[in-house]
Amino acid sequence: MIAIPVLLSSQCSYPTKSKTSKEPQIQIHFISDEYEETKKIPSALLESKDLLLILAELSKKEDPSMRFISTNRTEEIMEVNGKRNSWSEGWVVYVNEERVDGVQMKRGVRVSPSDKIEIRYEAVERVFGRPTP
Template identity: 90%
Template sequence: MLLNLVLFLILLLSQCSLPSKSKKSKDPQIQIHFVSDDYEETKFIPSSLFESKDLLLILAELSRKEDPSMRFISTNRTEEIMEVNGKSNSWSEGWVVYVNEERVDGVQMKRGVRVSPNDKIEIRYEAVERVFGRPRP
């Protein structure tokens, strides 16, 4: 009788803990997809469905955690990703940020770009045109 009670309690407790585990995996997340010729990775940032976050702060936090390893250049007017996992900008190629397929330049990021789990965020290493060292839109 005692054995049946113990087994029943174990079964009951195991069933109670399952929904909480599956609930955690269904929480909305902001996804950032990094793409280059030799590197592709998606990062997931926890968020609520109704919460938007500043893209620049998200990237700064990823940089601080070195996940992936990123280097920024910051001036009074602009922000630019200079390097991701050892792949640096050059005069003809660089890291370009896209939110919902629209290019986001450093000035826009500095002013603030809000993103949520519904947004498609990609950071691609691609051909860029530079004038005096700064990428042109």
């Protein structure tokens, strides 16, 4: 018979981390009738980042797969995970329940972990192909 030493839990002491000490994160919630997902981007608590740059980085990683249209004046999300804008519906960006249009995105919208960011696929009105507020 071979004796195997066993450590009792009272003999071991490991530092424990609480699950509440997570790094702050900027959360972006994508919502459509076929797709719902939340993306989390690490960020310092008081740090703000440009929303367009965050979306471009997610697009570059294809997480989720996104396509933008970019002109001198505006930015617009055209497609997320294969769900494309149409003449009557499209991807709309909201920050803290306020709609953010493409011109505001182009000028720069700063977001931080305390902001509520949603990108929803919903009914839109378009004039000459551009959504109207």
